[in-house]
Amino acid sequence: MTMTDLERDLRATLIEAGEHAPVVENLFVRASRPVRRRRQAWWVAGLATAATAAASVMITVVVPGGQDVANPAAGPSTPTPALSEALLGTWTPVDVPLFGGRTPGASTLPAGRVTDIAFQRDRSWHGSDGCNGVGGKYRAGDDGSFSASVGPQTMMGCWNVMHSEVLDQAARFGIDGRTLSFYAKDGRLLGTYARV
């Protein structure tokens, strides 16, 4: 290939410029560590969810004789509660993907911090993101439909588990044993909670 003067100058310029690139010593660590951390977080979150689900299955096993182990007082003839009814009560976050990939389980929170949310019969919900009270109104259907409004809240910085964002975006919910999951309109999992 015959090169023109311009092409020769261009090649020399680029080679010379390349010599002045920064020298990066720890490229392997910089490239592999974020991927490993993400995989680790994914596994931890997955295991936590699986553990919660397994626990809920064990707890709700019906013993011979028809009595529910989880609720011995219920007796054999208690009908399964409607989905909206099952939502009532207090739930603690297990996996909230919106929460920066962290797992907001009790073991990772500072002592004394509570990040539970509770759903009341009067269609109000309230809770704490770790240091700010959160709450509002909600509507839950027995067909799994869900919508919620979020009231005013203080904005102290701490763990800030994103209950408000989860409930605000939630279009559906599901309860499997003692595990509550919220889903966005597009089916994306927004958060998983365990019954307290």
Place this chain on the structure above:
Amino acid sequence: MEFNEYVATRGQHLVRLGFVLSGDHHQAEDLAQSALMNAYRHWRRVRRMDDPHAYVRRILVNSHVSAARRRSSRETPAPTIETHGIEPDPAVALAEHDRLWRLLTELPPRERAVLVLRYYEDLDHASIAAVLGIRESTARATASKALASLRAARATALAKGASDDHD
């Protein structure tokens, strides 16, 4: 080849390629790091390819071109480029390199990428087309257009320099 071996042999070359493409130290590091992260995520598949380096280079070049396009559509100021050691020099050759380096920054991202792949990476037009996901004829035409732009810009700069000297 294990991923750490690949990084040891090719990592710094990717940083240099990132710098020649972007003209910016930080961008060069970021481009190399994100291309390597992407490769690491799929390394079991990447290592079985005929040429794993071609795959990583392709990620780096295309992410630079995409990002540069996004930046150029958002920002109006001309990009600043780090000269780092190729500042204007009394020596004619160095001054010429510096001038060319600055003119390169004014080319559209894809034209600059084509020239870098052609004259820094020594790729032929078919390989350039494969990296950028374009036709070979488009790669050839883009290189030709970019060279013509550089030639015209250099002539203008030289004429301006001569006129300034004359004044």
